[in-house]
Amino acid sequence: MQKNKILLVEDSETILNIYKTKLVTAKYDVVTAKNGMEAIKASSEHEFDLVLLDLMMPIVDGFKVLQVVKSNPKTAKIPIIVLSAKGQHEEIEKAMKLGAEDYLVKSMTKPNDVLDKINQILSSKKEHQHVKSYRIAIQDESGDALSLSSDFKLNLFKCRICGHSMCLDLVPDYSYDEPWFTGHFVCPGCQDDPS
Numbered sequence: 001m002q003k004n005k006i007l008l009v010e011d012s013e014t015i016l017n018i019y020k021t022k023l024v025t026a027k028y029d030v031v032t033a034k035n036g037m038e039a040i041k042a043s044s045e046h047e048f049d050l051v052l053l054d055l056m057m058p059i060v061d062g063f064k065v066l067q068v069v070k071s072n073p074k075t076a077k078i079p080i081i082v083l084s085a086k087g088q089h090e091e092i093e094k095a096m097k098l099g100a101e102d103y104l105v106k107s108m109t110k111p112n113d114v115l116d117k118i119n120q121i122l123s124s125k126k127e128h129q130h131v132k133s134y135r136i137a138i139q140d141e142s143g144d145a146l147s148l149s150s151d152f153k154l155n156l157f158k159c160r161i162c163g164h165s166m167c168l169d170l171v172p173d174y175s176y177d178e179p180w181f182t183g184h185f186v187c188p189g190c191q192d193d194p195s
Contacts, residue, residue, distance in 0.1 A: 036060025
């Protein structure tokens with residue numbers, strides 16, 4: 001039987017070792033990342049069953065990791081448990097809006113509680129939380145559309161596989177105070193992502 005693979009994202013060496021030992025002892029396959037950039041890279045290189053994610057990290061914080069993982073169709077279904085020292089209502093709400101499965105505060109949660117939560121999530125067949133996104137058609141002759149198409153080699157917003165007009169998918173990014181979106185081009189005909 002294949003082990004469930006967990007991405008453990010934590011910048012504190014002590015906490016990382018505690019949870020890695022706990023998860024390996026519980027027969028999980030564990031990959032670690034010490035900052036958000038390593039986490040994003042690992043999520044694109046491996047197929048994880050769950051991510052245990054700290055928020056306060058160097059280089060890229062946990063909110064950005066959440067946003068990137070949940071906006072990528074290849075990784076959006078991975079359940080993410082936030083395990084953070086931050087316990088303010090705003091932080092919890094922001095993480096949940098970005099698609100976190102659950103939010104645990106380090107000072108109020110023992111390693112056994114975290115393990116129980118991981119076991120519960122992996123044993124249940126819950127559907128992943130869908131992060132709302134918006135699909136926008138592109139008017140290829142308005143504004144800076146032609147310049148954008150040229151700069152990013154987007155073939156006048158035509159799919160390089162089927163020739164269909166591409167759309168822009170926008171996903172809200174709640175890690176900013178003002179309204180902010182992350183976008184990528186997709187073909188509604190064959191779902192090609194040219195980026």
